[in-house]
Amino acid sequence: MSRVHDMGGRFGDGRVVPEPEAEVFHEEWHGRALAVVLAAGFLGKWNIDVSRHARECLAPTDYARFSYYEKWMAGLADLLVAKGIVTPAELAGHADAGLSALAEKKRGAAEVPGVLATGGPSERDSTIAPRFGPGDEVVTRAIAENTLVEGGHTRLPQYAAGARGRILRLHGSHVLPDSSAHGLGDAAEPLYAVVFPAAALWAHPEHPGDEVVLDLWQSYLSPA
Structure with missing residues (x-):
C-alpha cells in the first residue's frame, strides 16, 4: 500500500493544473x-x-x-x-x-x-559496476519500498513498481537515498535514466504514446 506522500498517478486526486510560469511563490x-x-x-x-x-x-x-x-x-x-x-x-x-x-x-x-x-553534488565513486547499458530492457522492483529500512525513504515511486522500461542513459554512480536518508552512508551505486511508456504505468493513460523518464538506482532494477 502506498504512503500518503506517494501521490504520483494516484486515482481520484484530480487533474494536474499547471500554474503560470511567472508566479514563483503564491504568498x-x-x-x-x-x-x-x-x-x-x-x-x-x-x-x-x-x-x-x-x-x-x-x-x-x-x-x-x-x-x-x-x-x-x-x-x-x-x-x-x-x-x-x-x-x-x-x-x-x-x-x-x-x-x-x-x-x-x-x-x-x-x-x-x-x-x-x-548545488549539492551527489555523484560518488563506487565499487559497484554498472549492470545495464543504453537500450537494455529492465523491470523495476515489484514493491516500491526501502529494502534497508522498514518504512524508509526511497525514490522508486509506487506507480512505477513492477513496470517494464528501457535504459536511456547512465548518469554515473550517485548516493543511494534509501541509505543516505537513514544515516547508513552514501552506498553509492549506478543511477540510470529509465524510459517507460505511459501504457506500462497506467491502465488508462490519456496519451498512451507518451513516455515517462525516471532516474532510478541500480538496486531498483532487474533485467527484463
Missing part, C-alpha cells in the same frame, strides 16, 4: 520558508534525503491538509528538535533562545548565490 511567506529551510541545511546536521524523509514522516492528516511550504516548515521543525538544535519550548516561543553553537555556520547574503549555484 510572500513561501519565499521565506524556502530560505529558512535552505539556511538550516547549511548547519550540516542533515542532507537532502534526510530532509525529504522528514516531510514524508508527517502525520497523514497533516500531510493531506498542509500546503507545499507548510509541509517544508513542519518537516524542518521536526528535524530541528530531533537533532537537538532547538527545544520544543524554544520552537513554540515558550523559552528564551540563546546564541546557538552553530551560529558560526551562518551564511552571509553575499555568499548565498555562489553556494546555491554549486
Whole structure:
C-alpha cells in the first residue's frame, strides 16, 4: 500500500493544473520558508534525503491538509528538535533562545548565490559496476519500498513498481537515498535514466504514446 506522500498517478486526486510560469511563490511567506529551510541545511546536521524523509514522516492528516511550504516548515521543525538544535519550548516561543553553537555556520547574503549555484553534488565513486547499458530492457522492483529500512525513504515511486522500461542513459554512480536518508552512508551505486511508456504505468493513460523518464538506482532494477 502506498504512503500518503506517494501521490504520483494516484486515482481520484484530480487533474494536474499547471500554474503560470511567472508566479514563483503564491504568498510572500513561501519565499521565506524556502530560505529558512535552505539556511538550516547549511548547519550540516542533515542532507537532502534526510530532509525529504522528514516531510514524508508527517502525520497523514497533516500531510493531506498542509500546503507545499507548510509541509517544508513542519518537516524542518521536526528535524530541528530531533537533532537537538532547538527545544520544543524554544520552537513554540515558550523559552528564551540563546546564541546557538552553530551560529558560526551562518551564511552571509553575499555568499548565498555562489553556494546555491554549486548545488549539492551527489555523484560518488563506487565499487559497484554498472549492470545495464543504453537500450537494455529492465523491470523495476515489484514493491516500491526501502529494502534497508522498514518504512524508509526511497525514490522508486509506487506507480512505477513492477513496470517494464528501457535504459536511456547512465548518469554515473550517485548516493543511494534509501541509505543516505537513514544515516547508513552514501552506498553509492549506478543511477540510470529509465524510459517507460505511459501504457506500462497506467491502465488508462490519456496519451498512451507518451513516455515517462525516471532516474532510478541500480538496486531498483532487474533485467527484463
